[in-house]
Amino acid sequence: MNNKVYILAIASFVVGTVELILGGILDVIANAFNVTISQAGYLISIYSIVFAIAAPILLHVTAKVERKKVYVWTLAFFLLSNILSALSMTYAMLLISRVFGAISGSFLIVLSTTLAARLVKPEYQGRALGTVFMGISASLVLGIPMGIYIGNTFGWREVFIMIAVLTGLILIAVIIMMERLAPAPVVPLKKQFQALKDSKMIAIHLTTFFLLAGHLTLYAYFTPFLKTTLGLHSTTITIVYAIFGVAAVIGGGIGGWAADKWTPQLAITVMISMFFITMVSIPFGVKLPFILFLLIMIVWSSLSWAISPALNNYIIQSAPNTSDILISTNSSISHLGIALGSYIGGIVIHNGSVMYNSWAGSILILGALLSIIVSTRTSSVKSVVNMNE
Missing domain, CATH: 1.20.1250.20 (MFS general substrate transporter like domains)
Known part of the structure; x- marks a missing residue:
């Protein structure tokens, strides 16, 4: 190479x-x-x-x-x-x-x-x-x-x-x-937007949007969360982030394996369901021994990156003729989700407590779960955009 x-x-x-x-x-x-x-x-x-x-x-x-x-x-x-x-x-x-x-x-x-x-x-x-x-x-x-x-x-x-x-x-x-x-x-912008009109792709993109929004509602404020709920100092927080990162990278490999082992649709549905349960559990985890909290965090982290390769695989299988365009737009959608999640997280902290960020994010994760279920009930895309035009 x-x-x-x-x-x-x-x-x-x-x-x-x-x-x-x-x-x-x-x-x-x-x-x-x-x-x-x-x-x-x-x-x-x-x-x-x-x-x-x-x-x-x-x-x-x-x-x-x-x-x-x-x-x-x-x-x-x-x-x-x-x-x-x-x-x-x-x-x-x-x-x-x-x-x-x-x-x-x-x-x-x-x-x-x-x-x-x-x-x-x-x-x-x-x-x-x-x-x-x-x-x-x-x-x-x-x-x-x-x-x-x-x-x-x-x-x-x-x-x-x-x-x-x-x-x-x-x-x-x-x-x-x-x-x-x-x-x-380069594919013109007009064709990029045309590729988004299919109802199945809309549902898949909404899955990505709600998933990242729910995740960032807590992750964008994870340092204040750790300091407020567990009283951790900066050195320990750095170690926690390092553990989070290692789990995230491993999770990416697990997500790709799960998509191949099962089907992308099943893998995504199962992982988002587990992701929701984990997000709901995090505030309760701070009351447990620290090692148990770390285990919950590792599951949360690995799932946060495991779903992405499965989603990209799902896009490729659903729309092979336009997968490049759709993966690109899905990436853009993910960053809009990051923006919304960090914004909502700020509102939760301003009006309540960082303790509630995880539960607020869980509501958005339910939106992701509903979206992926809708996508699996919608017929596959054959060719959203004629690439030879």
């Missing part, structure tokens, strides 16, 4: 770290700018909203531009957004820098996956794409705990300085090592 793919994986790791890293240092950000935890949580919401919208538009706008040039300029923009974050003197300035980071970050993920597939022979494309997505999941294992440690030990600005330094190194590596690549045909 082409070693340049690993550069793209590292870039994806950095972008994945930036998106959710604030969830681990929300209290530090809130204290720095004298805002509430819920207001600090909006920094995650705005990032996810822009992340969901930006990539399809930028793909269309840059469709005729040489790919290495696009990647280099996007990395440079991402670098500047993190420098701006580190230098932010007001909450509004940090919010704006997050918007810039989301615009460039979302495009970097899409570019990394498409370039990875083009840099290798067809028989290695699956492995190349898997390597890039491992970079994203690895951000949970290493990036976020590392950010929490740096944020609590040195300060929140140093977190963004770390990201900027890593981005700068990636930029240099891409300039030196990456060859020029001619632009590939």
